[in-house]
Amino acid sequence: MRRRPRGAPAVLVGHRVPVRARPRGGGSGTASRNRDGTRVRGDEGRRPREFGATKGVVHASSSAWKPACDAEEIGSNVVESVNALDEFARERDFELCVENIPDGWFSVHDFDGLFAETDASMTLDTGHARMDGLDSGDIAAFVERHGDRISHFHLNDTRRAKDEHLPFGAGTLDFRAIFDALPDDWEGTLSLEVFTLDYGYIETSKAYLDELL
Template structure:
């Protein structure tokens, strides 16, 4: 069930851990009041491994009245400097969008990233590789009835400090704002809040992830260095409504439930 506090409404979900069975996770989501699960198409849930299970997965979501957000594999960098590799990445991500539509997702998350060697390719060239892929991927998502939610990354050009350039270029795209990635890119909680205030109409999805600041630890809210009250306050002021995934790096369901309880305390609804 959505968390509402003041003028802020969050549909809250969690990342489906790679070792968590799908049916068990969706049942847990319903039991603990999560609105959705976020399915990462990698590992046991890689597209090729689950294509024949999509109907059953959709039936489970319907049975428990839960939604799904699909995260395309982040290991597939669409902005490869090598054209055949880039074509392959676009093809794989597009096929992932097909699966996302079939399983009933409304939002699809993917990284506007490049694995170009920084000593071999200029920033301008690297951005052009990313744009070449996104020029196809953003319309492909829309053609399938999906909202393309580009995520701020850490190790490529389009981190939180440059992400407004990407939003300006792709008017049909929305953003996934990842708090841990933003911290690692150098943004304070106040700067995150300012970004969210400025781009509230373009942010459709949140990854609420904590970290102690030296690496992307995927901790529950409240277990790291991020001041989530300061991050989320501007969205409350804007009357923002959207989805928020607790991207916790665990397969332990109790820890995931703990993360939700922490978020509720931060929002003052616990």
């Protein structure tokens, strides 16, 4: 396989660096939270870069209760927030990657619209895509259509439409087909999402990933 990721993304161990935008009602702005819960605003919110990270993953979502809300208005607000965060990130040479969240405001089925209305990159979570009804062939077709916007992968293996986070290769997703759908010049990054306390499974997952690459 010719395409090769640029390397593993920086991992912020033991730190929480969420970022929020408030496009309506309290003005626009960005914020991060320190470990003690205090809010950091403006240019101080550059902590990921200080740790060597060049990209970050966000969820384009809302806590608004869908049955009681205007879906079009909430969706528009979320898109506005993504654009505000993306602009903030680009000014600091940082890449914003929006993750597909199953049964959320922007699942994998909604990314055509998000791509059309924002310039943000995507984090494709393979397990989340499976939860939203895509099989390996469907995921590969999505990657073929949008490989130029996918900058990062959460490699989340699963045997069924559940968020299982199995050791890489232990599930039924055909990652070879998914990777083969990427453009030949793709230079994104990959994260193995394996939920385990046994690091032997991590080692096995990494070895299998290296075989595919």
